[in-house]
Amino acid sequence: MLSEFDLIARFFTRPLRPGSAAALGVGDDCALLAPLTNRQLAISTDMLVEGRHFFPGADPRLLGHKSLAVNLSDLAAMGARPLAFTLALALPAADEAWLAPFAQGMLALADSLDCELVGGDTTKGPLTVSITVFGELPPGMALRRAAARPGDDIWVSGTLGDARLALAALSGEMALDGESLDVAAPRLHAPTPRVALGLALRGVAHAAIDISDGLVGDLGHILKQSGVGATVDVDALPAGPILACQRPELQRAYCMAGGDDYELCFTASSDRRDDVLAAAQASATPVTRIGVIETATGLRLVDAAGKPCSLSLTSFDHFATP
Amino acid sequence: MLSEFDLIARFFTRPLRPGSAAALGVGDDCALLAPLTNRQLAISTDMLVEGRHFFPGADPRLLGHKSLAVNLSDLAAMGARPLAFTLALALPAADEAWLAPFAQGMLALADSLDCELVGGDTTKGPLTVSITVFGELPPGMALRRAAARPGDDIWVSGTLGDARLALAALSGEMALDGESLDVAAPRLHAPTPRVALGLALRGVAHAAIDISDGLVGDLGHILKQSGVGATVDVDALPAGPILACQRPELQRAYCMAGGDDYELCFTASSDRRDDVLAAAQASATPVTRIGVIETATGLRLVDAAGKPCSLSLTSFDHFATP
Numbered sequence: 001m002l003s004e005f006d007l008i009a010r011f012f013t014r015p016l017r018p019g020s021a022a023a024l025g026v027g028d029d030c031a032l033l034a035p036l037t038n039r040q041l042a043i044s045t046d047m048l049v050e051g052r053h054f055f056p057g058a059d060p061r062l063l064g065h066k067s068l069a070v071n072l073s074d075l076a077a078m079g080a081r082p083l084a085f086t087l088a089l090a091l092p093a094a095d096e097a098w099l100a101p102f103a104q105g106m107l108a109l110a111d112s113l114d115c116e117l118v119g120g121d122t123t124k125g126p127l128t129v130s131i132t133v134f135g136e137l138p139p140g141m142a143l144r145r146a147a148a149r150p151g152d153d154i155w156v157s158g159t160l161g162d163a164r165l166a167l168a169a170l171s172g173e174m175a176l177d178g179e180s181l182d183v184a185a186p187r188l189h190a191p192t193p194r195v196a197l198g199l200a201l202r203g204v205a206h207a208a209i210d211i212s213d214g215l216v217g218d219l220g221h222i223l224k225q226s227g228v229g230a231t232v233d234v235d236a237l238p239a240g241p242i243l244a245c246q247r248p249e250l251q252r253a254y255c256m257a258g259g260d261d262y263e264l265c266f267t268a269s270s271d272r273r274d275d276v277l278a279a280a281q282a283s284a285t286p287v288t289r290i291g292v293i294e295t296a297t298g299l300r301l302v303d304a305a306g307k308p309c310s311l312s313l314t315s316f317d318h319f320a321t322p
Numbered sequence: 323m324l325s326e327f328d329l330i331a332r333f334f335t336r337p338l339r340p341g342s343a344a345a346l347g348v349g350d351d352c353a354l355l356a357p358l359t360n361r362q363l364a365i366s367t368d369m370l371v372e373g374r375h376f377f378p379g380a381d382p383r384l385l386g387h388k389s390l391a392v393n394l395s396d397l398a399a400m401g402a403r404p405l406a407f408t409l410a411l412a413l414p415a416a417d418e419a420w421l422a423p424f425a426q427g428m429l430a431l432a433d434s435l436d437c438e439l440v441g442g443d444t445t446k447g448p449l450t451v452s453i454t455v456f457g458e459l460p461p462g463m464a465l466r467r468a469a470a471r472p473g474d475d476i477w478v479s480g481t482l483g484d485a486r487l488a489l490a491a492l493s494g495e496m497a498l499d500g501e502s503l504d505v506a507a508p509r510l511h512a513p514t515p516r517v518a519l520g521l522a523l524r525g526v527a528h529a530a531i532d533i534s535d536g537l538v539g540d541l542g543h544i545l546k547q548s549g550v551g552a553t554v555d556v557d558a559l560p561a562g563p564i565l566a567c568q569r570p571e572l573q574r575a576y577c578m579a580g581g582d583d584y585e586l587c588f589t590a591s592s593d594r595r596d597d598v599l600a601a602a603q604a605s606a607t608p609v610t611r612i613g614v615i616e617t618a619t620g621l622r623l624v625d626a627a628g629k630p631c632s633l634s635l636t637s638f639d640h641f642a643t644p
Binding site: 032040078 | 345346349350351352353354355356357358359360361363364365366367368369370371373374375396397399400402406408409410411412440441442443445446447448450452454456457459461464466467468530531532547
C-alpha cells in the first residue's frame, strides 16, 4: 500500500508551470505565492462530503473536476482571476485506481485556467474534499454581493435547472430518458465555472454571486446584503434544454431553486446593457436579463404578462433539509 | 434547528479587527486580502478527521484551538507571520452547544496572533475540520526544508514526547497517574504553535520543519530535500517533563517518533549559536541542540558517549499505520 507521502508525491506534485503565481509549490511546510503588486487576493473555500454533495461511488474524474469547479465559481462571482489552490483530502483508503483519475480531472480543469495546485493534505477518513482557491483582482474591482443598486438589471449566465433535473433522475425522484440524462448529467457532475465572464464583468457589473444553492436563495443574499429588493420574471428564466421539455411548474421550480447550477447571477446598471452583452460575447457565455433591482425589499415574482405569481420555494440548506 | 447560514453568521462572523490583513471577511463569494507590498504569501492547509486526529467526543474548545494551532505551526516552520485563515467544517448536526466553544477555542488562538478568520464553509457530514492559513514573509526569507547545509547544528524547540505519552495513556496503551496526565494532556490537545520563534529565526536558521509526525520522519524530510544526512544524539533530546520520568527506551522512542509535538526542528550554521539562543530568548521559547547535519546521507543516532545506537522507528503515516 502506498504511504501518505507517496500518494501526494505521485499524484499531486508537479513542477511549477512557467509563469506560475507560486514561488514554491507542494512539498514544504507552506507554499509561497510570489508578491502581487497592487492586487487584492481573493480567497474562497468549499468542502464536499460523500453522500451529501455527491453520490457514493461517484466517478473520481468528474468529482475531481467538480470539487475544483465549485471553488473557481466563487472566484468567478468575485471577478477574480484564478492563481492557485490547495487540496485537503480525506479518503477511506489510499486507492491508486481512484486517485489517478481524481487528480487528472482536477488538474485538467486547473491547467485550463492556469490555476496552480500549491499545497495539500491527505488523510484517512470518510471521503471529503476541501479546496481553497486563490485569485487576484485590482483593489476596488470585486463584484460584491452588497453592491446591487435600485434600477439595476438582474442577469443570469447560461441556463438553469438541468443539474437539479439530473439529480432528480439519478436519485429516483423522477424518470428521465437516457438521452436526456446524458445531456443533463454533465451539468450536475461537471459544471463550468464562469471565470471568463466574471473577468469580463469587472467594471461593468455591480453585484454578483454564483448560483450554487438555487437562484432564490443566492439572489436573496445579494438583496439582503445590498439592502434592496427585486422583481424577477419567472418566464424569462433560461431553463436548461432538458428542463425546457418538462411541465412549466417544474421548470419554474428548478430554475428558481434547483441548485448546483454554478451560473452567475449579477446586477448591472440598465444603461450598461450593451457592455454586459459585449462581456458575454467576449467570454462566449450566454446571459439573460431576468429582472430588476428595486428599493422595496423582498423578492417579487411575476410572469411574462407582469402578473404576480407565488412559489413556495426555499434555498437549499445543508442542515434544514432532511 | 439553526440553518447553515445562521450558524456561520452567529459563531464565525465578526467585524474585521483594526489593522486586519483582510479587506473583506466572511459573507461574500470570496474574502479579500489587502495588497501585500513586496511580501510573499505563505499558505498551508490541514484536515483533521474525528477518530483519526482526535478522539470522538473531543472537547470542542480544545479541538477549535488545536485545529488552528497545527496550521499555524506550519507558518511558524516557514518563518511566516500569520495573517488570516479559512475554515471548512463538516458536522453531523448543527449543535450550538458544540459550535460555541469550538469557535471560542479557535478564535481565542486566532486573536492572540492577529490571525483573521476570513471565510469558511459549513456542511453536514462526519466531523471534519479543514483549515487553510495565510502568512506573509519577505521574499527569500522562508525557512525551507531544502536549505540545510553540512556542518549545520540541528535544534529543536521546547520538549518532545509528552503529547505521545498522553495519547498512550488516553488510548489505554499504558497507565499514567492523573496528575501526570493533567500535565501531559495539554501537549496533545492544545499545542502551542511556535510562531514567535519562527519569526525570530528568519535570517538565522537555514532549514526548518514542524514536528507533527515525529522527529525522525520530519527531520527526514529536511535531510531528503536538502540532500544531506545527520547525526543525532538521542541523549540530548529534550523529553517532556512527564516523559522524563519514564524508562529510557520509552523516552527515546517517544522523543524520536512520538508525533503531535508541534515543536520546530531547525538547522543553523554552528557559528550562529549565539543568534539562535538570542532568537530563543526573544521569543521566550527554549531550544536544544541535538545534532549536526553531515554530507553523508542517512540519519545516524548516537548516545551521549558518541556510541552508535539503533532504534527501529518509523514516522507516523496515516495510511500505513492500522
